[in-house]
Amino acid sequence: MYGSGPLDRVPPESIPRLMPSVRPPKRSGDPNVAALLTWLLPGAGHLYLGRFRAGLLGFLVVWGLYWLGLELSDGMGFEFLTPELRGSFAPALAPELGNLSGLLWQSQTYGFGPGYPRVFPDTVHIGTLCTACSGLLNLFLMIKAHSDARRIEEPRLGQISASSACLLGWLVPGGGHLAQGRRKRAVIVFVMLTGLLLLGTWLAEGSNLDRERHFYYWGGQLMGGLPVIGLGQALGQPEVRHEIPYAEAGLVLACLAGLLNILAILDVYGWSEARALEGMGEASGNKRQSKRTEASA
C-alpha cells in the first residue's frame, strides 16, 4: 500500500510526529544583552539565551584559563607596569579587558602589588599569557552569544560559523578566510601579517615580545595569535646588552601586524554575517513563495 521499505509502511500523516525537528526552537533574546552579559561574566549570555551547556562550558574554559593564569603569575601581571603608568584605568587597555569579571577580580585581589619591587615567579610570563588569552577568548564567546541570539550562528552545509571563523582568524592570520573558502585572501593576509611580525621581531631582536618591557605593545601584538605566541615562547624574554638600532621600528611593525589582524577578523565576521543573512533571506523568500503557491492552488 505504502511501498516496500520500512519507512514506506508508515502513513505519511504520522511522519512529522515520528521525526521531530533536529534543531528544536531555542529561546532567543536581545543580541546586545547576550553579548554584554558574556562580557560581564563568561557564559552568562548563553544562560540568558537558555543554552545552559554552552554557557557552562564557556564559563569553565574562559574563567578556568584566567584562574590558571593568576595561579601561574601569582596575580603579578599588572606589576609589569612601571609606577608612573599605574593609574585606575591602566589595566583597561590590556587584553584581559575582554573578560571583565576576571580583570576586576585581579584588580581588586592583587592590584599592582604591595608597592615595592618583588621577584616575579618563573611562570609569570606563561601566566600573564593565559589571562590575556582568556580575555580574547571571551571576545569570541561574545560574538557567539550575539550571533546565537540573532540565529545567524547556525551555518549552512559546508560553511563555518561566524564565531569559529573569527577565532580561527585570530589564531592564524588568514585562517578565518581559509575556512570560509577565500584562499587568495587568506594567503595574502597570512603572508603580509606574519611577514610584518617576523620582520619586526628580527629588527627588534626579539625584545618586542616581552610583556614586562612593552606592556601595551605586547597586547597589540597578541592579536596576531599563534605566530606571536610561538615566537614569544621560542625567543623568551631576551636580555638586551647592546643598543638595538631599529628596536622601536620593529616593535611598531610587530604591533601593527597584530592590530591589522583585527581588521582581517572583522572582514571574516562581515562575510559570515552577510552569507548567513543571505541564507535567511533565501529561506524566508522560499517560504513566501510556497505560501503564494498554496494560496493560488
Added chain:
Amino acid sequence: MNDLGVHLGLLALISLAIVTLGAFFNHRGDDEALKDLPKRYAAFLIGCAIVALVMLVIEHTGASLG
C-alpha cells in the same frame, strides 16, 4: 642603505599592509580589492608625504626648537 632610506622602506612596506587590509575590508571580491589597491596605495603615500611636509614646515617655522 642610510637610516632615512631604511625608514622610508619600512614605511612603504607597512603602508602596503595597511592599504591591502583596508581594500579587503571595503571590497567583498578579491579581484575587485586588488584592482583598487594601486590607487589606494598611491593616495596613502601621497597623504603621508603631505603630512610629513607640513610637519617639516611647522618644525622649521612656528614650532622650531632652535
